[in-house]
Amino acid sequence: MRSSSMTNSHPGTESGTDAGTAQDGSQGREPSGAAGPGGTDGAGTATGSVKRTGDRIFESLSTGAAVLITVIIGAIGLFLLLQAIPALSRERDGLFSFFTYGDRWDLNYSSNDGGWMQFGIPNMFFTTVMVSVLALIIAMPIALGVAVFLSNYCPKRAVRPLGFVIDLLAAVPSIVFGIWGMQVLGPALGGFYEWLVGWAGGFILFDWEQGTSPAFSTSRNIFTGGVVLAIMILPIIAATAREVFVQTPRGQVEAALALGATRWEVVRMTVLPFGKSGYISGAMLGLGRALGETMALYMVIASAPGFRGSLMDGGTTFATAIANAAPEFNDDLKAGAYIAAGLVLFVLTFLVNAAARSLVNNRK
Numbered sequence: 001m002r003s004s005s006m007t008n009s010h011p012g013t014e015s016g017t018d019a020g021t022a023q024d025g026s027q028g029r030e031p032s033g034a035a036g037p038g039g040t041d042g043a044g045t046a047t048g049s050v051k052r053t054g055d056r057i058f059e060s061l062s063t064g065a066a067v068l069i070t071v072i073i074g075a076i077g078l079f080l081l082l083q084a085i086p087a088l089s090r091e092r093d094g095l096f097s098f099f100t101y102g103d104r105w106d107l108n109y110s111s112n113d114g115g116w117m118q119f120g121i122p123n124m125f126f127t128t129v130m131v132s133v134l135a136l137i138i139a140m141p142i143a144l145g146v147a148v149f150l151s152n153y154c155p156k157r158a159v160r161p162l163g164f165v166i167d168l169l170a171a172v173p174s175i176v177f178g179i180w181g182m183q184v185l186g187p188a189l190g191g192f193y194e195w196l197v198g199w200a201g202g203f204i205l206f207d208w209e210q211g212t213s214p215a216f217s218t219s220r221n222i223f224t225g226g227v228v229l230a231i232m233i234l235p236i237i238a239a240t241a242r243e244v245f246v247q248t249p250r251g252q253v254e255a256a257l258a259l260g261a262t263r264w265e266v267v268r269m270t271v272l273p274f275g276k277s278g279y280i281s282g283a284m285l286g287l288g289r290a291l292g293e294t295m296a297l298y299m300v301i302a303s304a305p306g307f308r309g310s311l312m313d314g315g316t317t318f319a320t321a322i323a324n325a326a327p328e329f330n331d332d333l334k335a336g337a338y339i340a341a342g343l344v345l346f347v348l349t350f351l352v353n354a355a356a357r358s359l360v361n362n363r364k
Contacts, residue, residue, distance in 0.1 A: 080343040087336030092116040098340065107334045119337050121344055123307040127222065127315035128345070131297065132290040134226030134311065135233060140283050142230075143237035147279070150238075151245035152267055163242070170235040178299030181228035186219035186300065189227075193219055197312060208312040212304075220302040223311040228300050229293055233286030240285060244278025245271050277359075284356030291349050294319035318345040 091098055101120035108117075146166060150159055194216045197208045214220045252270040261269065302314035303324070316324075322338045329335040 077343075077346060080339055080346055083336050084340035084343050085336075087117065087119075087333050088340055090117050090333060092118050107328070107337055117333065117337060121318075121341050124316055124318050124321050124341060125344065125348075126307045126309070127301075128291060128317040128319075128348075130309075130311070131222050131225045131229060131301070131315070131317065132287055134222070135229035135290045136283060136287050138226060138230035139234045139237055139286060143234050143241060143282070143286075144279065146234075146238040147241035147245055147275075148267055148271070150242050152263065152271060163239075166235050166238055168235075169231065170239075172232075174232065174293060174296040175299070177228050177232055178296040181224060181296065181300040182218075182220065185227065186224045187217060189224060190216035190219045193221070193223065193312065204309050205311050207308065207310040213310070213312045214302045214314050218302075220300060220314060221312050222301060222315050225297050225301040225315075226311070228296055229290050232293065232296065233289050236286045236289060237279070237282040240282025241275060241279040244275040248274045280359055281356055284352060284359075287352055287356075288349050291345065291352065292319055293317075294323050298323055318342065 088095055088098060093101065097118075098120055100122065101118070104118050104120060106118045150163055150166075154162060193208075196206055200206045248271045252274070253266055256266045256270050297317055298320040301317075301320070303316050303320075304314035307313075307315060318341050322342055325334075325338050329338070
């Protein structure tokens with residue numbers, strides 16, 4: 001019995017010893033195992049430290065770039081304001097007339113009468129807004145069709161070449177568009193304008209006056225300027241809209257197809273709702289470009305003394321007025337009057353971009 005118990009105790013002892021050894025071994029290995037993760041953690045900490053340093057550098061650079069751009073924009077606005085104040089203080093009828101009296105721009109002054117000037121911006125303001133809005137009305141539907149075609153209908157082999165051709169329009173210098181609009185497009189549209197005036201000339205937008213409005217042989221009017229400007233901003237709107245349309249979630253498209261939707265119904269139910277904010281953003285970018293366009297409109301639209309609200313008339317935008325008056329900038333007061341007009345254009349562009357951003361955020 002004793003031997004039996006002793007015999008029986010050996011396996012238990014051996015197993016117990018093995019278990020203890022295994023346990024001791026495992027316990028003994030745990031520190032080394034812990035050291036391994038500890039080493040890994042140490043390496044990870046070092047790597048994480050490097051990553052955090054890189055993140056901090058990138059964050060600093062990004063923040064610095066954003067602050068720099070903000071400071072530059074603020075500095076431009078402050079410069080325009082400081083340069084405009086002396087001229088605005090010489091306005092004979094006060095600051096209010098600068099925003100209301102648009103039928104005069106007399107910067108000739110003398111010290112005998114106190115150096116007063118008379119100038120107002122309504123003519124330039126309404127001409128700028130009219131030609132820009134007209135360009136937007138023409139360009140937006142065409143750009144939408146181009147973006148939808150390239151993102152949903154165009155064969156894959158032709159997407160890249162056609163997209164490249166559309167993008168090339170944005171690379172054409174504005175003076176080239178101006179020469180083309182003045183020499184080719186304007187005379188070509190003369191017959192159409194003549195028919196349009198004969199059919200709808202009683203309406204103020206298409207009113208044409210002999211001796212005041214540009215001749216149909218040249219057609220250097222606001223309508224021609226709007227067409228040229230529409231061609232110039234079209235690639236901006238189309239490219240922006242296309243980049244958003246192609247990002248439509250594939251699951252939504254496949255779900256619509258699974259429900260039996262046609263290709264147009266897929267576009268209408270999934271692509272357009274998803275990309276509407278991007279389309280509007282592109283349109284506002286194009287409008288910002290249109291508001292500040294100079295050389296093309298300077299060559300295409302004939303100058304006019306007043307604004308009658310007709311697309312058949314000539315006109316002067318903020319940018320073309322400033323470009324045309326460059327020889328007068330050697331006089332600080334005369335330059336300040338045009339800088340005041342530039343300040344209004346600066347604020348107008350800023351408001352357009354802010355409205356676009358607000359609209360996009362609301363859509364999101």
